Amino acid sequence: MQSRPAAPPKLVVLLVVDQMRGDYLEWYGGLFTGGFRRLMQEGAWFQRGAYPYLSTVTCAGHSTIGTGSFPYRHGMIQNAWFDRATGTSTPCTEDPSVREISYNKLTGIGDSAARMLTRTIPEQIRQRTRGRSVALSLKPRSSIPLAGHAADIVLWFDDRGGWATSSVFSPAPVPVVQRFIDANPIASDLGKTWARTLPAASYRHEDDVATERPPPGWTTAFPHPVGIKGGQPDLTFVGHWTRTPLADEYLGRMAIAIVDDWKLGRGKGTDVLSVSFSTLDVVGHGFGPRSHEVQDVLVRLDFTIGRLMQALDERVGRQNYVLGLSGDHGVAEIPEQNGGGRQTNQQTAEALQRALTSAHSCGIPHS
Numbered sequence: 001m002q003s004r005p006a007a008p009p010k011l012v013v014l015l016v017v018d019q020m021r022g023d024y025l026e027w028y029g030g031l032f033t034g035g036f037r038r039l040m041q042e043g044a045w046f047q048r049g050a051y052p053y054l055s056t057v058t059c060a061g062h063s064t065i066g067t068g069s070f071p072y073r074h075g076m077i078q079n080a081w082f083d084r085a086t087g088t089s090t091p092c093t094e095d096p097s098v099r100e101i102s103y104n105k106l107t108g109i110g111d112s113a114a115r116m117l118t119r120t121i122p123e124q125i126r127q128r129t130r131g132r133s134v135a136l137s138l139k140p141r142s143s144i145p146l147a148g149h150a151a152d153i154v155l156w157f158d159d160r161g162g163w164a165t166s167s168v169f170s171p172a173p174v175p176v177v178q179r180f181i182d183a184n185p186i187a188s189d190l191g192k193t194w195a196r197t198l199p200a201a202s203y204r205h206e207d208d209v210a211t212e213r214p215p216p217g218w219t220t221a222f223p224h225p226v227g228i229k230g231g232q233p234d235l236t237f238v239g240h241w242t243r244t245p246l247a248d249e250y251l252g253r254m255a256i257a258i259v260d261d262w263k264l265g266r267g268k269g270t271d272v273l274s275v276s277f278s279t280l281d282v283v284g285h286g287f288g289p290r291s292h293e294v295q296d297v298l299v300r301l302d303f304t305i306g307r308l309m310q311a312l313d314e315r316v317g318r319q320n321y322v323l324g325l326s327g328d329h330g331v332a333e334i335p336e337q338n339g340g341g342r343q344t345n346q347q348t349a350e351a352l353q354r355a356l357t358s359a360h361s362c363g364i365p366h367s
């Protein structure tokens with residue numbers, strides 16, 4: 001009997017959690033009841049995966065996930081690197097030859113995948129099946145490397161507080177995205193507070209350690225205000241908002257709205273939905289991997305991913321989509337929490353100087 005190849009999926013879902021260490025699923029697995037729990041129990045879990053290259057940063061990681069190749073081949077080797085033509089360090093997706101298309105009437109330098117040397121998997125699926133490709137994130141260096149050189153929706157959040165794409169992907173704001181943003185202004189989160197979702201005793205490790213580095217307006221301890229009390233939806237508010245689970249939840253809701261509006265997974269081709277959740281990265285940089293802040297971002301993301309999967313089950317059907325989740329890189333522990341310490345650049349320079357001086361006096365040849 002000849003076996004038939006399985007029908008191709010109607011929808012491919014690619015989820016990336018920025019700065020998610022592989023061992024977080026073991027450290028914090030007991031906190032999860034939603035999407036992470038379902039993937040751990042029902043999915044294929046590759047526990048020995050690794051990125052065998054330097055530098056394991058966001059642009060390189062997302063490009064590796066998006067293309068299935070390594071940086072020496074896809075060319076996105078860093079978040080930014082020196083450009084001989086301009087004589088400056090240039091962000092991996094920056095492209096002055098294209099225009100920024102803003103959903104909030106801002107203007108800026110455009111972004112594209114022009115520096116990416118290979119095509120992404122979503123790009124190839126889109127071309128071969130004539131499906132649609134959607135990539136959402138808070139950062140251009142996360143959404144563009146998942147989408148590639150061409151896609152139907154590629155969205156990011158710029159530092160000035162607006163949602164953006166670029167003319168290489170669409171000549172004007174995409175109506176479904178514009179409608180969602182207009183109906184759900186992030187300013188409505190001004191004045192909210194981020195507190196622990198679960199009872200404090202549920203979280204592991206000590207919280208509120210002196211080496212945590214909260215952003216302006218926050219302390220090392222919960223709860224954290226979203227914007228200054230009585231303030232405006234300004235850059236302080238935006239900085240807070242992107243550091244709370246509210247930002248991940250927003251992207252999750254937008255993804256479901258696009259699935260509904262465009263009927264993703266119900267067209268003729270294979271559609272691709274890529275979402276990169278960025279909050280864990282900024283929170284991890286500020287508070288460290290043992291913090292209750294990091295744990296709470298994961299707890300809320302577990303709900304967000306669970307809701308997204310439930311929506312896909314209902315709209316697309318469980319048998320009609322495949323979903324993969326990965327981190328783009330990890331993060332080191334705060335040295336003092338890991339039995340280590342730290343020294344300043346000056347201390348390092350002095351130690352080197354001492355070593356070099358003593359090597360000289362010992363008669364070791366030098367030039």
Ligand SMILES: [Zn+2]
Nearest residue numbers: 018019058328
């Ligand atoms: Zn990253």
